[in-house]
Amino acid sequence: MTASSATPGAAPLAAPGAAPLAAPLATDMGLPDYVVRRPKGFYHSLNPATKLALAALEVVAAFAIPGWLGPGPVLAVLVATALASRTMRSLLLIGLAALPLVVSIMVVNLFLLPGASDPIGRLGPLAPTWSGLWFGLLTTARLLAFSSAVALAYVTTPVDDLLADLSRRGLGRRGVFVVGAAVQMVPRTIERVGEIMDAQRARGMDTEGRIWRRARGLVPLAAPVVFGALAEVEERTMALESRAFTAPGRQTLLRVPPDRSIDRALRWLALAGVVAIAALRLTGRLG
Amino acid sequence: MTASGSRRLDPAPAVPSIEFEAVSFAYPDGTVALDGVSLRVEPGELVAIVGQNGSGKSTLVRHLDGLLRPTSGRVLLGDRDIRRAHVAELAGRVGLAFQNPDRQLFAGRASTEVGFGPRNLGLRGAPLEDRVAAALEAVGLSADVASNPYDLGYSRRKLLALASVLAMRTPILVLDEPTTGQDARGVARVRAVVAAAAGEGRTVVAISHDMRFVAECFRRVIVMRAGRVVLDGAPESVFGEAAWPELRATYLEPPLPAVAGARLGLGATPTVSALVAALAAAAGGGR
Known part of the structure; x- marks a missing residue:
């Protein structure tokens, strides 16, 4: 056994003085990232x-x-x-x-x-x-x-920010679920297809050869995508039901994205802009 | 079948060494998953890779069959840099069993699923059937040869996915979380698979969060954190008391026998058998 960057015998290899990974979780009263997420800049915020x-x-x-x-x-x-x-x-x-x-x-x-x-x-x-x-x-x-x-x-x-905000603005649970499922469908499918393709390529499926050989790989790719998606729908439905998704009453949101005065000002500005462009267009002043 | 009950199979091809030379890898979103990893695995070694989620374990092993290519550094199988090798070609040398079986199962029969890999490697006829039967037997699914994979429970689907990689008879076997979702019988099957591969001189690399499995089945343990190797050694040293602070910084707990042995002053006892032996020795010495 050799490890050129490691000292045999389990000597610690981390750089001296490296910050322990527990530190970020210990801040913010131990709340998880979902609750205390900090935006990465003005537009993100x-x-x-x-x-x-x-x-x-x-x-x-x-x-x-x-x-x-x-x-x-x-x-x-x-x-x-x-x-x-x-x-x-x-x-x-x-x-x-x-x-x-x-x-x-x-x-x-x-x-x-x-x-x-x-x-x-x-x-x-x-x-x-x-x-x-x-x-x-x-x-x-x-x-x-x-x-x-x-x-x-x-x-x-973040999708959960969007859904939490829609929920706060009065969109019902089913509506939020539909929006969330639609928004997440494409990236989820892309991720799933990527992993399935990796798994099949690791078993020797040729994705780099001739077209007819690549075409033979369609079934090994499509079947897990479809079956997996169906299984996920069933699991997700049961998980939602088991967490009182259909219970009456208003949800308590774990995290509500901030809505500051600058947000309200920008939204009014955007609305005014849309109305102005529409008015100018309809009156023929934009040519 | 041979007199001993095991099937007579073609021997595994020559086992190459594995070498990572200062390998770094960043995902397209900029996440650095590997940060200058250098290590060498000799032919026939049994290596477990452990670490917290997101530490780079899966990213590391996906370099072995070319599913990922280093951003910098080199990966060598034997003396060959695999940078330009096709995944389909490397699949004959490195068998990678993915964590989630549902991301690879596609066939309507277990035997077709298990035969997918060796068929891709060019095997046909009786040798292919022998491979399929032996692989199913190795994971205890001989009776399910005609079953639809999606009719099997999760743990059996996972064993089936493992069989589909075993059937390729690669000199290097890589297992990603092989014991997740397995009951004691399933874990025993996986252990037997590792032991059989070791007996044939094949290299086995496994990612696992199951420290008991790691301590009892592998002779070398690599601990990863934040894309780096932070500990590397035999289970006795990696799970020894001196390494506990490093393990805990990686959110890992040493196996119970190691803790018990240390508390009782018996030294390094990462496995139950080592603990029993140390207890027996201590009792004998006390008489």
Whole structure:
């Protein structure tokens, strides 16, 4: 037995003076992380409803304001917020997931925009147009503004904070459960698929070979996803019932996300912005 | 079957050593799961890895079959750097039994499930059937050869998942929490599997929170905390009184015989048999 970074004979290997891991739990009167969670910055600390209101304003601005005056500033604000809240990497990953849609938007508009008559050149029977390119880029910018606004609110808001806030604002238990299940479904499924794929690859399933070989791996991947999800639904239902999910009366929330005056101000501002853009749009003053 | 009742199987291929050279790994969200781990496991060693949840145990072993690749550092099987090796290729050398059986079981018959790995490795016909039968026998599920895996209880599904990895006859066997959810009979099965693998000269690496299982089945214990190896040695030293502060900082308790032996002044007694022997020796000495 050898361990090049370890002294045989069970000598402690931790760096001298390293802080014991118990310390963080011992603070805050021994309350767990769920109760005493500290946000990582200003945007993270905003109330979930505030972040949703800001996202709504950004989406409305990106789509209702004509030309680049809508999506351009919105994207700039979103990038600045993502950098400040250190979520740029997550947003870029989500943006990558939208890549196939972006490509299809660009291809369709570049070659098939109705009424476009300003060709860039010719590619066989196809003629890409400047108008198509411009419209495709604008549509892509709006799509990215939409996905980034929603994604920013999502990645900076713990799901339990969102659910607790919805509950406090009067959404019933079933409604909160439905929202929670829907919000968590995608990341849960992604996590489940990742682990199942790892387990099957560890048993020699080829995910890097030819397409027909990879196709044979669909059943070993799909079956545990489906069976696991069904089993989880059953277990979760029983767990909820056993914890008096359907009992009458109002729940006591273990933790309520703060709702400060800055949150209320920002929500009013977002509402005013949405109303103003809608009014200007409806009266034709935005062009 | 041989006269002794065990099946005659092809011998396991040559067992390579395992070497982690200053391996660090960070997940895409920036979480550093391994922080410069260096250790070497000789062929045929029985190694248990213990540590609190999130200490990097599972991340470490997933490097062995290429499911994860080091952010920095190298992992060597024998003298081969596995950085560029395909997982499907490494699966023939490292068998990894995952913690949650429901993340891998997919087939409608136990025999199909167990045959999935060896079939992926190219085995067909009678040798494949022999492998499947031997693996099911090893975990006590011979009678369930035609059962649907989802009709089995959790502990038996877990044993079935273990059988599906045993059937691959890899020179290195990695078990992630093999005794979780097992009753005494199930734990005895797992112990027998470890002992049989050891008897064949194979390397066994197991992650476990079951300190009694660790002390009684493994000759080397590695304790991890925050992505680092903090203790590394024989059970007698890792569970010895001098290491208790380090264990407790990692939220681990030494096995009861070790505590009893220390309290009685009998020295290092990590297992029941060691404690009994020490008691007998002490009683004999006192006469």
